[in-house]
Amino acid sequence: MPIYTRRSDDGQALTIQVEGRFDFSTHQAFRDAYEHNDPSVSEYIVDLSDTTYLDSSALGMLLLLRDHAGGDNARISIRNCNVDVRRILSISNFEQLFSIH
């Protein structure tokens, strides 16, 4: 379950891409993806286009990212979820916390 990151040209947006299963085994890698970035990052994009599965510990990791990115002021969008992933996000009503596309 590799995790890739890339920065936008202006350096302000960080895209985190999760491949395969997004679950507890991704914990460390996901944290590393955003924790050591410089403060100029003001927006996060979690790209789940290659994510096949997402469990409740992944939901917890998203909350940790939200906390890191400023809590209620965080700018995080979750993109390209497949139907199953989308379903888990909406069961937990994460639309209220993240912008999900």
Place this chain on the structure above:
Amino acid sequence: MPPLKVLIAEDSDSDRLILARLIQKLGHQVLEAVDGAEAVELFGLHQPDLVLLDALMPRMDGMEAARQIKWLAADRLVPVVFLTSLSETADLAQCLEAGGDDFLIKPYNSAILEAKIRAFNRMRVLHLELAEQHAQIQRQNERLLEEQRLALRVFENVAHTGCLDAANIRHYASPLSVFNGDVLFASQRPGGGLLVFLGDFTGHGLPAAIGAMPVAEIFYGMAARGFDGPDILREINRKLQRILPVGMFCCGAMIESDFKHGLLRVWNGGLPDGWLVRADGERVAIPSRHLPLGVQDPQRFSASMVVLNTSPGDWLVLMTDGFSESRNQLGECLGEEVVREVLADLGAGQSPFEPLMERISEHTGEPLPADDLTLCCLQIVDDNTEEAQAGRLSESALSGATDWRCVYELREQTLAEFSPLPMLLHICMEVPGLRRKSGEIYTLLSELYNNALEHGVLALSSEWKVSAGGFSRYYQERERRLADTDGHFIRFELSHRPRLGGGCLTIRCEDSGEGFVFAEASDTVSASQPVSGTTYSGRGLEILRRMSSHLQVHGAGNCVEIVYEWMLPGETGHGGNGPMMMENSR
């Protein structure tokens, strides 16, 4: 390298002597056997670290000796090396079959012998370390299991199963499910009806189990004091948000079942769809509409519950995601569709519990589901058939707060934000002996309060509640009007006088509303009057009338006074509990 104990079995005296000298020169201790049988015997006596066996020996050959030595050594790694000359290569494979680890070819070469002994010693030491680590893991695992057993006992004392054993509840929860973060609680409400909470913490093991403790305390503590589902949910959320680290939370559902009025209030935050399966076969999904508990800060947390009408024979189904995620031997998930299928195939009024459990065993091929599945099915029953609340503590000595009077008035915005019922009930429960009537007292208080709030202060028409559509309108309107309670009040005046073997509780509830015109114009109504109304409106008043010994409406109809006379069972005196005839009080 520390000196090793090396066992040599060789029937040729000269060969044995040469080998023994070589090994002794390398600094090791040598045990000598002249055949296989003696080798096995010496092995048992001295537990050598390394065994060198000639393949062909009288009495017992090397291969049989190797087999027996390996068997005796059991889990201990004892390298067995066959001594052989090149001419015997055809038998080498057979030697390995018998458990041999290597060969040493005659004539012996000191350098090779030393290298081999070193190599085998490394292997032996590695194996010892591995075995020690394995034993350590096993000890730790046993200790962990023992700790879990102990923790479980502590947990069970706090988070007992409440009234989950009631005849109308069918549930499955593995005894160790708390270590998978699942909790299931049920409590009878003081005013009748049931509260059920099903929760699923993120994470496993100890952290999940620890998080479950305060939830249990809050649920049982508040439920027993008469708090509503939303109050309890708000408190659980507040507590969990404070104590759980970010990223850990609890998906959950709260059910408040009011059998008396045929109402079900439901809150689902993060659990899979719950279902109401009506006796006529209709199925109503109860999807998650809220964030899980412990995520949102208290100001923004929404505890609003969905209201559903129910009839006796309906079933409510709640489950954790362990159901749809249970896997078969190929690793395939059962999926959520299956729940719909099973529920669609139910016969009229049939319990969904057994078919759901059967479906899961069929899928997994195991008799019992995994630890992370919790399933709860609640049957809606007729209020009258509900088993009476089990008698609580027997209060024999009637000393304590028996003779008192108090006034409690709520004003303005507090009317929208605070329910006085738990506190008022608490005051009444201080009367020794009255606790066993808590259900009736709570009903009296809540009927008076709801009447004063909804029909008095908020001026809502109870006629709306007749139709299903009006029902939701009623609750929407209620919510809207609660925002503006300026200038309003509700005043409770409670007093209690002791009597022989019981007492007399008077509750007067006055509100700032415009009052009503009551159908029966008389001020005093006998409690034994037949209940006539079939409509919903006025039912609250009927309940008050039936449960109290005396009911009086004052003023414009915005002040209701009831007298509740009670006796402890076994006591004699005029009157008993519940309805009774009363002479006119004036």
